[in-house]
Amino acid sequence: MVRPIYLFTFIFSFLTPSYADDSAAMAKLLTSFDTAPSGWSATTDYCMWKNVNCDGSNRVTSIDLASQSLTGILPSDLGTLTQLTTLSLRGNSLSGPLPSLANLTSLQKLYLDNNNFTSVPSSFFQGLTSLEILTLSQNLGLEPWTISTELTQATSLVTFYASSANIIGSLPDIFGSFPRLLDLQLSYNNLDGTLPKSLGGSGIQNLWLNNQQNGLSGTIDVLSSMTQLSQVRLHKNQFTGPIPDLSNCTSLFDLQLRDNQFTGLIPASLMSIPSLRNVSLDVNDLQGPYPQFPSSVTTHTLDGINSFCKNTPGPCDPQVTTLLEIASAFGYPIKLANSWTGNNACTSWTFIICDSQGNIITINFAKQQFVGTISPVFAKLTSLRNLYLNDNNLTGSIPDAFTNMTSLQVLDISNNNLTGLIPKFGDSVKLTMTGNPLIGKSTPSSGSGGSSNGTSPSGNTAVMGSSGTSILPGMIVSIVIAVIIFLVVMLLVSIKCYVSRRHRRPTISLKIEVRNIEISIEVLKQATNNFNEDNILGRGGFGVVYKGEYHDGTKVAVKRMESAAMGSKGINEFQAEISVLNKVRHRHLVSLLGCCINENERLLVYEYMPQGSLTQRLFDLGENGCSPLTWKQRIQIAMDVARGMEYLHSLAPQIFIHRDLKPSNILLGNDMRAKVADFGLVKIAPDGKNSLTTRLAGTFGYLAPEYGATGRVTTKADVYAFGVVLMQLITGRKAVDDTLPNENPHLVTWFCKILNKKERIPMAIDQTINPDEETMESIYRVAELAGHCTTHQPYQRPNMGHVVNILSPLVEKWKPTCHKLEHKFPTFHGVEDIYGFDQDMSLPLQRWQTM
Numbered sequence: 001m002v003r004p005i006y007l008f009t010f011i012f013s014f015l016t017p018s019y020a021d022d023s024a025a026m027a028k029l030l031t032s033f034d035t036a037p038s039g040w041s042a043t044t045d046y047c048m049w050k051n052v053n054c055d056g057s058n059r060v061t062s063i064d065l066a067s068q069s070l071t072g073i074l075p076s077d078l079g080t081l082t083q084l085t086t087l088s089l090r091g092n093s094l095s096g097p098l099p100s101l102a103n104l105t106s107l108q109k110l111y112l113d114n115n116n117f118t119s120v121p122s123s124f125f126q127g128l129t130s131l132e133i134l135t136l137s138q139n140l141g142l143e144p145w146t147i148s149t150e151l152t153q154a155t156s157l158v159t160f161y162a163s164s165a166n167i168i169g170s171l172p173d174i175f176g177s178f179p180r181l182l183d184l185q186l187s188y189n190n191l192d193g194t195l196p197k198s199l200g201g202s203g204i205q206n207l208w209l210n211n212q213q214n215g216l217s218g219t220i221d222v223l224s225s226m227t228q229l230s231q232v233r234l235h236k237n238q239f240t241g242p243i244p245d246l247s248n249c250t251s252l253f254d255l256q257l258r259d260n261q262f263t264g265l266i267p268a269s270l271m272s273i274p275s276l277r278n279v280s281l282d283v284n285d286l287q288g289p290y291p292q293f294p295s296s297v298t299t300h301t302l303d304g305i306n307s308f309c310k311n312t313p314g315p316c317d318p319q320v321t322t323l324l325e326i327a328s329a330f331g332y333p334i335k336l337a338n339s340w341t342g343n344n345a346c347t348s349w350t351f352i353i354c355d356s357q358g359n360i361i362t363i364n365f366a367k368q369q370f371v372g373t374i375s376p377v378f379a380k381l382t383s384l385r386n387l388y389l390n391d392n393n394l395t396g397s398i399p400d401a402f403t404n405m406t407s408l409q410v411l412d413i414s415n416n417n418l419t420g421l422i423p424k425f426g427d428s429v430k431l432t433m434t435g436n437p438l439i440g441k442s443t444p445s446s447g448s449g450g451s452s453n454g455t456s457p458s459g460n461t462a463v464m465g466s467s468g469t470s471i472l473p474g475m476i477v478s479i480v481i482a483v484i485i486f487l488v489v490m491l492l493v494s495i496k497c498y499v500s501r502r503h504r505r506p507t508i509s510l511k512i513e514v515r516n517i518e519i520s521i522e523v524l525k526q527a528t529n530n531f532n533e534d535n536i537l538g539r540g541g542f543g544v545v546y547k548g549e550y551h552d553g554t555k556v557a558v559k560r561m562e563s564a565a566m567g568s569k570g571i572n573e574f575q576a577e578i579s580v581l582n583k584v585r586h587r588h589l590v591s592l593l594g595c596c597i598n599e600n601e602r603l604l605v606y607e608y609m610p611q612g613s614l615t616q617r618l619f620d621l622g623e624n625g626c627s628p629l630t631w632k633q634r635i636q637i638a639m640d641v642a643r644g645m646e647y648l649h650s651l652a653p654q655i656f657i658h659r660d661l662k663p664s665n666i667l668l669g670n671d672m673r674a675k676v677a678d679f680g681l682v683k684i685a686p687d688g689k690n691s692l693t694t695r696l697a698g699t700f701g702y703l704a705p706e707y708g709a710t711g712r713v714t715t716k717a718d719v720y721a722f723g724v725v726l727m728q729l730i731t732g733r734k735a736v737d738d739t740l741p742n743e744n745p746h747l748v749t750w751f752c753k754i755l756n757k758k759e760r761i762p763m764a765i766d767q768t769i770n771p772d773e774e775t776m777e778s779i780y781r782v783a784e785l786a787g788h789c790t791t792h793q794p795y796q797r798p799n800m801g802h803v804v805n806i807l808s809p810l811v812e813k814w815k816p817t818c819h820k821l822e823h824k825f826p827t828f829h830g831v832e833d834i835y836g837f838d839q840d841m842s843l844p845l846q847r848w849q850t851m
């Protein structure tokens with residue numbers, strides 16, 4: 001008897017003889033579903049099926065069956081579709097084992113999330129050499145599986161989502177194999193072990209490893225070298241140790257570290273990251289002063305199960321501060337954090353004994369398995385008499401500062417791994433140091449013809465010759481020490497030379513002629529009241545922007561690029577601003593008025609925009625007391641930005657790609673007219689081309705997907721970012737907002753779902769707009785335009801000229817108040833009304849040379 005499925009396959013092959021290569025696999029895929037997908041039929045050529053694409057040879061290249069309520073078990077030979085580049089099955093109820101897709105070398109995008117699959121084959125990642133996007137999240141029924149090192153074959157991987165997918169084991173140390181990886185989301189699994197070192201230096205922007213069943217452990221020091229981080233979610237794990245210095249993570253806006261075992265002080269640098277907006281640190285064992293973050297940062301609960309010395313900001317008691325510095329040298333052990341609470345070290349602090357005046361006289365850290373070094377800060381405890389550090393795993397040497405401890409009577413450092421010379425203590429100190437075989441290992445000095453019995457202070461005996469010189473062992477030690485000293489000296493000299501070159505580099509690498517428009521530092525100091533903090537307009541990744549006023553009343557904005565930030569990247573931004581603004585002039589682009597080079601400082605002077613940035617008018621109304629924007633103002637702002645971007649893309653002498661269009665880079669004048677600012681990331685397309693490959697730069701939430709995936713940027717990447725800005729003008733929402741627990745935090749994803757049903761758009765509108773019927777029609781048009789601008793495929797997005805044409809009818813029409821316009825405005829030539837480009841505008845940068 002012939003089984004129905006084989007009979008169907010046989011008949012199907014005759015119905016579609018020209019598609020024989022993939023016909024069998026597609027026939028099995030069709031019959032694997034309990035209900036056929038919409039537009040799929042056995043009587044129709046599979047290349048004509050809905051959401052199926054084929055190439056010129058009738059080989060299947062993409063299948064998109066997302067969110068169609070499909071059930072069934074996928075066929076095991078799905079991997080025979082060898083030309084497949086995209087497979088999307090997300091958002092269904094498919095079950096059974098995942099079929100092997102090994103060696104599908106053309107597969108780039110694989111969406112399998114939100115299903116009921118039961119297992120992942122061991123060879124699942126083998127040979128997926130072109131894979132860029134992989135989503136496996138929300139497959140709660142999967143059998144436990146581990147991330148195979150075969151994934152390293154996917155060297156183009158950009159996105160890897162596998163949250164709630166029952167992954168077990170440790171994270172493999174493979175992330176050096178993914179130079180383009182931006183998003184890693186593995187939350188709600190059963191991962192354990194430590195963070196792999198290969199994460200350091202990676203380009204990952206979004207790292208989600210939160211809510212592991214047993215918990216990842218160890219420190220998170222590797223984060224300090226992940227300088228591209230935007231979002232970190234490590235909450236509900238077992239991480240320990242202090243929070244590292246994250247000051248190099250200049251794009252970090254969301255840091256979730258709650259429900260771990262972090263100890264130590266919150267680094268001051270964390271509170272100074274200008275991009276930071278959301279922090280969660282509660283339910284840890286953090287110590288020291290209560291942190292005080294800027295008002296722009298949402299901190300949730302900080303004092304929940306932490307061990308801050310006080311419940312309000314301010315310094316701790318001096319003895320408490322000293323003890324915490326001592327604990328720092330031990331790596332802030334958890335046992336100290338658990339017991340050292342409050343602001344009085346003499347009240348129930350373990351290992352601490354005080355006298356009646358509240359002075360610490362005894363510290364007993366014996367046999368606590370502490371690691372690290374002995375801090376010289378002990379010497380600040382001037383009343384300390386007894387210090388027991390014996391039977392630990394301490395390294396390093398005894399600090400020389402201990403000899404200044406006039407009250408010290410007992411010092412026990414026995415049974416550690418200490419090295420170095422032994423300080424000369426007075427007779428009043430009882431020093432015990434047995435069990436440190438490497439301590440005091442130096443050649444004793446010999447007198448003229450004298451001798452020594454060779455007994456070292458540690459109790460180890462060195463054999464000496466009759467003339468007082470040591471025999472072979474001593475000679476070897478001397479030679480080794482001499483070689484080490486020589487190497488250390490050479491290393492220090494090399495480091496000094498290298499640092500010196502690095503410090504000089506900003507001055508050497510700058511080759512721009514600025515004499516014609518250079519402004520002296522004295523003038524800028526006078527204009528900004530010596531860069532008074534009261535004049536700060538904002539902070540950016542490379543410095544602070546100050547409001548200034550010249551003696552003639554002219555107001556300016558001065559960007560002062562900080563010396564600490566002036567590396568090659570800072571120099572590139574400084575040069576890019578000058579290079580771009582040398583070539584462009586437009587009423588909707590902020591003008592550069594001058595610059596200043598003051599030693600290692602670089603300062604840029606712009607026209608002053610009194611109403612600040614669009615960010616302040618959309619998201620920070622409560623902070624600055626501004627009234628909300630009306631819809632007419634919003635649509636005019638959109639039009640102004642569109643005209644400025646149209647000029648950059650198609651009307652300027654060359655094609656300019658901004659790469660960082662966002663509300664904070666859109667500035668407003670007193671008339672609420674907008675200008676595009678910040679040209680530090682602008683790229684100039686080569687002649688005859690409209691795209692180029694470059695290092696990924698920009699802001700998460702505004703990056704076009706193809707740019708993040710390939711590094712190739714076109715003007716359509718700016719169009720995508722403009723679409724996000726349109727969505728923000730409509731909704732008043734941030735591009736990424738993780739304070740919305742029940743909604744998608746990514747604005748584009750959320751808004752595009754809203755667009756699917758027009759009747760839902762009113763619910764997404766910023767409540768401050770209060771639209772009437774006419775306004776709603778305008779909003780519908782802009783919402784539709786925003787959707788077109790943010791489509792996944794760049795060729796489907798409009799150019800900025802088309803955007804201007806769409807927005808123009810929506811802007812309030814201008815009406816003349818005087819019939820004799822020419823008499824009132826005799827220099828008007830009819831050009832500015834279309835593009836905002838004034839041929840008569842003065843250009844102070846005429847003699848600047850492009851780098």
